[in-house]
Amino acid sequence: MEKIRLGRTELVVSRVGFGGIPIQRISEDEAIAVVRRCLELGINFLDTANGYTTSEERIGKAISGRSEGLVLATKSLERTPEGIENHLKLSLERLGVKSIDLFQFHNVSDAGTLDKILAPGGLLTVAEEAKRAGLIKHIGVTSHQIDTAKEAVKSDRFETIMFPCNFITCEDAEELLPLARERDIGFIAMKPLAGGMLDNIPLAFKYLLQFPDVVSIPGIERVTEIEAIIPIVARPQPLTAAEQAEIERLRQELGTRFCRRCEYCQPCAVEIAISDVMAFPSLAKRLPLVRLYTGKFAEELEKAADCTECGDCEERCPYHLPIREMIVEHVKMYRAGKREYQKRLA
Ligand code: SF4
Ligand code: SF4
Structure with missing residues (x-):
């Protein structure tokens, strides 16, 4: 699979990475098999998070003894210096590595949280110290909120930005991408299949392949899912007029009242799904x-x-x-x- 440079990190990653959310839902053996199949198919960029329960540990088991050439990314939702340090230690243990290639501040989606990270002596300095100590190679940020994401990019303090990017919710990402490019900040597209709501895989990935410097990280639960994606990425083709029309039709149909299934709204006090x-x-x-x-x-x-x-x-x-x-x-x-x-x- 084609590999691209992830902005100023100078990391070289596969056009499609592995999103580590769904492997929480399957057995450990199945999860390990899925990760290994992705590696066989040429994926070298694996993204997970401290908050994805078993995901880091399962990825660690799948790559045990074979992390050479892989780019491992994880993230933390912690918002205290001690919390960040603890999460980092846990991530290193679970992934079974001495250093994390990309450590991201997870879901920074409001100005107050971003301020807390960027403030003098704030949370970013904790990550920067870990970087100096060799525990982290690069520092990124993830967000679902366009204004905060833009401010994070403009701060010029992060090496990557992860943001939802698919043809249904594309406006914000298309606005953010030029800002990231100007600063040579790597752009990682989360939710390329709109959190599982888009089932037209060719259309979803052909849309994303228009952006030559964007790496997407679909959440992969089954080997068949990644096997369906790989041929599209291996032989990129421009969108046809009929496909553009289909994208428009789906945008109209799904509209802006579109739930990304991110689950950040939970918990509900009366346990509504x-x-x-x-x-x-x-x-x-x-x-x-x-x-x-x-x-x-x-x-x-x-x-x-x-x-x-x-x-x-x-x-x-x-x-x-x-x-x-x-x-x-x-x-x-x-x-x-x-x-x-x-x-x-x-
Ligand atoms: S309603 Fe809940 S699951 Fe849907 S986009 Fe909002 S936070 Fe995410
Ligand atoms: S009770 Fe209704 S409004 Fe309140 S959190 Fe649950 S779903 Fe949302």
């Missing part, structure tokens, strides 16, 4: 009716009626989605669909 409820219109187009209107998914939609409209989730949503309003709409849509489904069965 917010992202599943938010995704209902999209799932309703793709799932068999029996899966929509019976079983676990139906239970989650029924439970959504318990929403107290407290608004806590909206404060945590980095995309400022009108969650309360959308839950009401989606529950209504679910009930109407369920009535139809039951009529058909009667």
